[in-house]
Amino acid sequence: MSVSIHNWTKQFGRIYGYFEGHTPILVVSDSKIINEIFTKKNFSKFHSRRQFPLEDRRTETGVHLFSATGDEWRRQRAIFNPTFSLTKIKNMLPTIEDCTATLLNKLQESMQTSPQGFDIYKLYKCLTMDLIWRCCFNMKTDMQNNLNNPYLIRSQQVFARQNSTYLATLLSIFIPEQQSTWLAMHCWLNNIKAKLRHLLPIGKNLIEEDPSEWLKNNVDDFIDKAKTSHNENSIKSNDLLRLMLDATKTNFTDINQQSHHDRVLSINEIKQNIYLFMTAGYETASTTLAYITHVLATHPAEQRKLQNHIDSYLNNDDILDLNIIEKMEYLDQFIKETLRMYPITPIVINRECSEQINIPRLGLICPGTKITVDMYSLHYDNELWGPVDTKIFYPERFASKPSHPAEWIPFGIGPRKCVGMKFALTEIKIIIIRLLQKYTVLPMSMNDTDLELVELVTITPKQVSVKLEKRTNI
């Protein structure tokens, strides 16, 4: 979809519209207009994202942060913002280091079993899921050593296209007026499938279950485990799950009666948010790591420069300190340049207008209008990012150009920007530092210059196969 939008922008310019079924979508790739729509200034009129096909936004089932709108979103975001403060992230560093050490062991094993090369992306997925569980839910898992962990398997399935969901999704896109019917049909089918899986002896093997439903249904067990582990630990943890559980203690009867100043969550909202963080946090970060590794393998000069840069700040056995990581400018530029060239979730950066507004150079926007950004056109715009051609990987372009909030947007823009951005960038930096202190990344074959990409909610490579060579010159 994102590539088609990019091609249409080349044909129709920086502002145009297209129809998804009956739904008109406005596409913008002019950074000044994007700034008007997405930032704080007009936030009261653009506080919501458009509803995903088959997304259930009923209060009784609970709505998570990503789908919440207006005051419901403000109330939830106020609870989540402190989870990713610098102090909290500083406290997460030992855990991130520990999970990264496990990755390094897994890499060593993979080098031994497949010296000709292996898919490193698979290992990154286990790593980032491990990190979410440990940093956000304070639960120790053996996820990196247990590829059969059911939460890991189901989370991966959420991002894979399933045939049964596909039809309902298409109906939902092309006939959005009947969204509630498609959603009811989808839930009804899932219930029937769950019953058949339970009743028929071979049901479990023959009937696929909806991974999103499985994850949401299993969080009760998850919350109980978290409560027990929190009670057993004398030191009170400060993780995301604890903040959410604390927010349920307030005495309230109806979540709709809460003002956005009240830091409260219903139990259904907690369940939805556990699902959200489990899936959103792991897929995006592992995919970023996969793209960075591909760039390292295909750009040996830039890889050497990054290794020298890391060596100039740190020895192999130095304990990582956030202040030092923050000073490592080339590392920062390297990651930014990768995310400029390989956007991960362009389609989620959209807003729906809630009140009529006149936007300069765009015109009168009516309530209900859905506006999306063409991230590829913005990120590959030579006027914004030149003089070095935007098709060339050149991290130094970020040295001369402070990134404007509406021009480099892999994490979105404005008040609804990614709440996990600081956490994601810190974990990614630590993992890349430790990887490059020990290894040089090589392509599996000299023809491995292009990645095969697939887009559903995220744009991901099918695999990233590389060889690793132990560094000896340090």
Ligand code: HEM
């Ligand atoms: C490199 C990694 C990541 C990328 C590229 C990414 C990208 C994004 C983007 C594009 C958005 C939409 C922003 C907008 O509409 O303006 C978003 C929202 C969000 N992200 Fe991330 N994300 C990443 C990592 C994470 C992590 C690690 C977490 C959680 C631990 C997370 C949790 C969320 C949540 C909860 C939202 C919804 C925020 C809201 O609506 O208030 N993300 N992310």
